[in-house]
Amino acid sequence: MPLIEINIYRTGSQLDTKSIVNSAIDETVNILGKDRAVTAVVLNNFSNCFPNELSGNYTTDYSVKIFITEGTNTKEDKAIWISTINKLMKDSLDIPSGGYANYVSIIELDSKNWGYDGKTQSDRKDNKSKDFN
DSSP: OEEEEEEEOOSSSSSOHHHHHHHHHHHHHHHHHOOGGGGGEEEEETTOOOOTTTTTTOOEEEEEEEETTTTTTTTHHHHHHHHHHHHHHHHHHHOOOOOOOOOOEEEOOTSSSOOTTTEEEEHHHHHHHHOOO
């Protein structure tokens, strides 16, 4: 049940936000093995607001965060996902090599500290185990 937050700061490009969202979900399902039905994406397009007050420009083109349950993916899975999402964003926003620092982060949360539909992940796991006994 990951939550993906995509923030776009780059101006001047025609954004296909639906394609970005669908591709991010596809990669999350394929690489991290997450369930498409409970994968949520929030896309914020800040391309026309909030530039750096000192320079008048942005210092990053995009940032992406994914919130997942701690311990559900390997170090290798996470490295591949970060690399793949970084490439997806650069390709989608037509960003040349170099340029600004752009960030892709994986935030792992304890299963007792987050959930969806009113239940923590820990409670879901406990209830699933009880169903099998």
